[in-house]
Amino acid sequence: MMHAKILAAVLFLAPSALAADRTWQQCGGIGYKGVMTCDRGDICQYWNDYYSQCIPAPTTTTRRTTTTTKKSTTTTKTTTKVSVTTSSTTEVPVTTTSTTEVPVTTSTTTTEVPVTSTSSTTTSTTPTSTPALEDLELYHGNALSSGWENWSWSSTFDFTYAGPPTPPAGSGGSVIQVTTGGYGGVSFRNPKGYAGYKTLVFQVAGASAWGLVADSTTEPFTSGAVSLVDSCPTPPTADAFTTCYFDIAKLGDHAWDRVTFQSWSDKDQTTYLANLFFTTKTALELTDTKSFGSGAAFGSNTLLLIGTGDITDVTVTKGGEPVAIASSEIVENPSRRVYAKLASSWAPGVYTVTHSAGVITITIPAAVTGDLSSANGTRKISKWIYGTNFPASSGFLNTYGIPLGRWGGNAMTPYNPITKYINAANDWYFENRPADNGGFESWAKMVAAGHAKAVYSIPMLDWVAKPKDCWSYSVAKYGPQDKVDPYNADAGNGLQNGTRIVNDPNDCYVPWGPSNVTAYLSSLDAATASTIEFFTIGNELDIADGTHPDIQQEKMSYDNELARVKAYGQAIRAAIPTAKILGPTSCCFWFWWHSSVGETDQAAHGGLSKLRYLLRELRAYDEEVGKKTIDYLDVHFNPxxxxxxxxxxxxxxxxxxxxxxxxxxxxxxxxxxxxxxxxxxxxxxxxVYFIRRMKKLISEEYPGLGLAVTEWYNNNDLVGGLQIADGLGIFAREGLDVATKWANTDPGSAGAAAYWLYSGGYNSAKPFPDQYLNVPIFYDPDTAAVFFAKGESNTAGVFINKNPTEYQHYKVVGWKAGTYTIRHFGTPGVRSDQGALFEATITLDASSTVVVPPYSAVFLSQ
Known part of the structure; x- marks a missing residue:
C-alpha cells in the first residue's frame, strides 16, 4: 500500500475472496480521494493528517458509534423534544496531532417516536416522502425510529433541527442536521435488517459530496458507493430539500442491515436529512413518469434517451426542420435507455428533442478535424499498461479485459512466502496475520483464470513475518507506549514520547535474505511461475524506515537502497534468468529525488537526485557483472x-x-x-510531466530500461473514470511500458468502464489496437482528450469530453465508409456509480463525424 504522504487510496472490492481486504486499508487523509467507508462494520481510524485506516471494530451487544476525529472531541448530540433513552458507548481512544489520547463521547436515541403522516399538496411529479404503513421507517419527526442504531463517525447530530432550510412536508417540523468532519460518515444499523426492501427514500439539503453505501454486517458484505447526486432526480441545494432514492434493488440480494452516507470531502460539511424510509417499491416505480428524464447526442447519429418514455412520442428538429428517427434499441441495465439512430448524422447547430414530458435541447459545435493521413509516426502500445493492483476476481479481469494484476503493498513487504504470513506494519500496530486468499500462489491461480498475468513484489528487507499472531512492540516487553491497538492493549505503536523504540525483530520475524529469494523462486511450480510476468524489488523501499521501522531501524539512505536493489535484483535473476524485473519501486514524488536521511545524503553523493544516482550506479554495476539488475525503472505516482x-x-x-x-x-x-x-x-x-521526465532520465543515465508505474490512482466515480480513460490513452501515446492502478478498480464503476472502453472485455474483437497513431488534432487538454491507434485491419479512436456542460464534435478524415463498433460511458447513460457496458455497431460514410456528450468518453473502431 502507498505511504500516507502520497495519498494512496483503496476502493471497495466486489464480492470475492478479496472482499475482506478493506480491513487495514486507507479510508481518509488530506487529499485522499478513494473510498472512505470500511467493510464488516470496521471503523475508520485517524492516524495522522494524511492517513486514516479501516480497523476491526469492538464487539458490542447493542450498538457502536465511532469517530475519526483529529484535534478535538467529537460529540454526537441529541436534543430531542420528547422523552428518550440515551445510551453511551465506551470511550475509544483516538489519535490527535499530539500523543495524548482523546476520548470520544457519543449518544443516540433509540426510543420509538409516534409518527403522524401529513399529506402534501404539492403538484410536483415527485411523490410524497411520507412512508406508507408497510414501509420500514428509519427517521421521522424528531428521532431515529425504533430498532435503529447510530453507527456514525466524525459526526455531530441534531435530530430535532427545525431549519433553515424549511423542513419538508411530512417531517413534523424537524429534520436531522448533521455536520461531518473530513471523510466522516452518517451510518445507521437495524439488527433486523432491511433485506427485501428495494429503495431508501429520503429528502436532503445542504452539502452533496456524499456516497451511499449498503452493508451487511452479518455476511459480511459492503456494496460499492453510489454518489448522492446520482440518487437524486434534482440535484441537492443548500436552501431547499429534494427527494432522493437509493436504489438498493440493484445492489444484489444480501442481508442488508446498515446504511451509510459517507462524506467524500476532507473538510467539514453540514447536511440536512428528513423522512428516511425503506420501501418495497423500486426507484423506477417511485419516479416513473413514463417519460424521458434526460438525453444526449453521441457518436455519428445516435440519440440516447434515459427513462421510460415511448420513442414513438419523440420528435427531433433542427432549425425547425424535422429529423427522422431511423431505428431504436432499448437497453434496461442499469437504467432504461433508448438508443435511437437518426436518419442523418449530427451537424453543427441546435437540435430540439421533444417528448411527452418536456424538451431536451442539444447544441452541437463546429467539428474539429483530424486527418489520419497526417499521422506523424506510430508507436507500439504495451498491453501491460492496462493493469490494476489486486483485481477483485477472475470474472472481473475477464469482463473488463484487464491483462495484469499486481500483488504488492506495505503488508506484502514482509510477506513470508513459505508460511503465507504478513505483517500490517505501521498501518496497524505491526501485527502479524495470515495473508488473504491463501497467499500468493492461490491468488495467482485466480489471476490466471482471468486470462491475466501477475506482478509479484518480492520481499527485500532482512526479515519476513513469523507464522504466528504477534506484534512487534509488546507493551509487556517494551513498556507503555504513546498509543496501543484499541482492541489489543499489548500491541503498541512503537513510540514512547515520540521516540522510536528499538525492538528485537526476532519477536515477530524470521531472517530473510537474497539467498532465500533465489531458493524460493527456484521452487515455484510451473503454473505459478508462468503466471508471473514481472517481479518488483519489494514495495517502496525508500520509505521502509517509516512503514517498517521494526525491521528497518536505520534511515533508508542512497547507499542502503542501492545495495538492496543490487542484491535482490540479482537474486531474482539467479533463480529466473529471463525474469522481467522492476525497481526500485519508489514510493512517491518526494522520494524520487530525496532519501529519508535528508539533504546531507544528496550532498554526500555529488548533489545528485536520488533516482539519478541509483540509475547511474546500477548501470555501472550491471556493466561490471554482465547482467541487468532491473529491466524497468518502476516509480509510483499519483497526479x-x-x-x-x-x-x-x-x-x-x-x-x-x-x-x-x-x-x-x-x-x-x-x-x-x-x-x-x-x-x-x-x-x-x-x-512534473512524469512519463517524459522519467524517459529522459533513463536516456541520460541507463539507456535501454523500460518505464513502469505499479501504483497510480484515480477515483471510481464519473470524474475518476474520465481521468482513468485519459490516463490510459496518455500511457499509450507516451509509450509507458507497465502500469497497474492502485488499488482495485470497483467492478460496476465508471473507473472499471474506462478499462472496458479500451478493451471491450477479454478476447474482444475490437480492442484499442496496439500501434499508436500520432494524429495532429487540436483540443484543449484541460477539457478534452483524443487518442488514435491502428491494428492490422482497423483504426480506432477514443474521444474524452472533460467539459461538464458542452458537447464536443470531431471529424476524422481518412476513416473509410463502413461498419464501426462504438462503446461509450458517461453522462447520461452511465451514472458515476454504474458501469453499464453498451456496445453497438453503426454505419459511417466518409462525411460522418463523432459527437461526444459532456462528461463522457466514446470509443469508435472500424
Missing amino acids: QEGRPGDGSAADNASRLRSSRAWWDPTYKDESYMGQDGVYAGEENPGS
Missing part, C-alpha cells in the same frame, strides 16, 4: 490537484486538469509538486 475536495465544478475541473502531470512540461502543477524547491536540482521544477 495531485490543488482542489477544494468538495465535489464542486471547480473541484472536478482541477481533478481533470491534473492528468497533464503525466506528460505536459508546460503544466505548472497545482499541488505541492508545483514548488520549485522540491526537485533536488532537476530541470524545469514545478512541472
Whole structure:
C-alpha cells in the first residue's frame, strides 16, 4: 500500500475472496480521494493528517458509534423534544496531532417516536416522502425510529433541527442536521435488517459530496458507493430539500442491515436529512413518469434517451426542420435507455428533442478535424499498461479485459512466502496475520483464470513475518507506549514520547535474505511461475524506515537502497534468468529525488537526485557483472490537484486538469509538486510531466530500461473514470511500458468502464489496437482528450469530453465508409456509480463525424 504522504487510496472490492481486504486499508487523509467507508462494520481510524485506516471494530451487544476525529472531541448530540433513552458507548481512544489520547463521547436515541403522516399538496411529479404503513421507517419527526442504531463517525447530530432550510412536508417540523468532519460518515444499523426492501427514500439539503453505501454486517458484505447526486432526480441545494432514492434493488440480494452516507470531502460539511424510509417499491416505480428524464447526442447519429418514455412520442428538429428517427434499441441495465439512430448524422447547430414530458435541447459545435493521413509516426502500445493492483476476481479481469494484476503493498513487504504470513506494519500496530486468499500462489491461480498475468513484489528487507499472531512492540516487553491497538492493549505503536523504540525483530520475524529469494523462486511450480510476468524489488523501499521501522531501524539512505536493489535484483535473476524485473519501486514524488536521511545524503553523493544516482550506479554495476539488475525503472505516482475536495465544478475541473502531470512540461502543477524547491536540482521544477521526465532520465543515465508505474490512482466515480480513460490513452501515446492502478478498480464503476472502453472485455474483437497513431488534432487538454491507434485491419479512436456542460464534435478524415463498433460511458447513460457496458455497431460514410456528450468518453473502431 502507498505511504500516507502520497495519498494512496483503496476502493471497495466486489464480492470475492478479496472482499475482506478493506480491513487495514486507507479510508481518509488530506487529499485522499478513494473510498472512505470500511467493510464488516470496521471503523475508520485517524492516524495522522494524511492517513486514516479501516480497523476491526469492538464487539458490542447493542450498538457502536465511532469517530475519526483529529484535534478535538467529537460529540454526537441529541436534543430531542420528547422523552428518550440515551445510551453511551465506551470511550475509544483516538489519535490527535499530539500523543495524548482523546476520548470520544457519543449518544443516540433509540426510543420509538409516534409518527403522524401529513399529506402534501404539492403538484410536483415527485411523490410524497411520507412512508406508507408497510414501509420500514428509519427517521421521522424528531428521532431515529425504533430498532435503529447510530453507527456514525466524525459526526455531530441534531435530530430535532427545525431549519433553515424549511423542513419538508411530512417531517413534523424537524429534520436531522448533521455536520461531518473530513471523510466522516452518517451510518445507521437495524439488527433486523432491511433485506427485501428495494429503495431508501429520503429528502436532503445542504452539502452533496456524499456516497451511499449498503452493508451487511452479518455476511459480511459492503456494496460499492453510489454518489448522492446520482440518487437524486434534482440535484441537492443548500436552501431547499429534494427527494432522493437509493436504489438498493440493484445492489444484489444480501442481508442488508446498515446504511451509510459517507462524506467524500476532507473538510467539514453540514447536511440536512428528513423522512428516511425503506420501501418495497423500486426507484423506477417511485419516479416513473413514463417519460424521458434526460438525453444526449453521441457518436455519428445516435440519440440516447434515459427513462421510460415511448420513442414513438419523440420528435427531433433542427432549425425547425424535422429529423427522422431511423431505428431504436432499448437497453434496461442499469437504467432504461433508448438508443435511437437518426436518419442523418449530427451537424453543427441546435437540435430540439421533444417528448411527452418536456424538451431536451442539444447544441452541437463546429467539428474539429483530424486527418489520419497526417499521422506523424506510430508507436507500439504495451498491453501491460492496462493493469490494476489486486483485481477483485477472475470474472472481473475477464469482463473488463484487464491483462495484469499486481500483488504488492506495505503488508506484502514482509510477506513470508513459505508460511503465507504478513505483517500490517505501521498501518496497524505491526501485527502479524495470515495473508488473504491463501497467499500468493492461490491468488495467482485466480489471476490466471482471468486470462491475466501477475506482478509479484518480492520481499527485500532482512526479515519476513513469523507464522504466528504477534506484534512487534509488546507493551509487556517494551513498556507503555504513546498509543496501543484499541482492541489489543499489548500491541503498541512503537513510540514512547515520540521516540522510536528499538525492538528485537526476532519477536515477530524470521531472517530473510537474497539467498532465500533465489531458493524460493527456484521452487515455484510451473503454473505459478508462468503466471508471473514481472517481479518488483519489494514495495517502496525508500520509505521502509517509516512503514517498517521494526525491521528497518536505520534511515533508508542512497547507499542502503542501492545495495538492496543490487542484491535482490540479482537474486531474482539467479533463480529466473529471463525474469522481467522492476525497481526500485519508489514510493512517491518526494522520494524520487530525496532519501529519508535528508539533504546531507544528496550532498554526500555529488548533489545528485536520488533516482539519478541509483540509475547511474546500477548501470555501472550491471556493466561490471554482465547482467541487468532491473529491466524497468518502476516509480509510483499519483497526479495531485490543488482542489477544494468538495465535489464542486471547480473541484472536478482541477481533478481533470491534473492528468497533464503525466506528460505536459508546460503544466505548472497545482499541488505541492508545483514548488520549485522540491526537485533536488532537476530541470524545469514545478512541472512534473512524469512519463517524459522519467524517459529522459533513463536516456541520460541507463539507456535501454523500460518505464513502469505499479501504483497510480484515480477515483471510481464519473470524474475518476474520465481521468482513468485519459490516463490510459496518455500511457499509450507516451509509450509507458507497465502500469497497474492502485488499488482495485470497483467492478460496476465508471473507473472499471474506462478499462472496458479500451478493451471491450477479454478476447474482444475490437480492442484499442496496439500501434499508436500520432494524429495532429487540436483540443484543449484541460477539457478534452483524443487518442488514435491502428491494428492490422482497423483504426480506432477514443474521444474524452472533460467539459461538464458542452458537447464536443470531431471529424476524422481518412476513416473509410463502413461498419464501426462504438462503446461509450458517461453522462447520461452511465451514472458515476454504474458501469453499464453498451456496445453497438453503426454505419459511417466518409462525411460522418463523432459527437461526444459532456462528461463522457466514446470509443469508435472500424
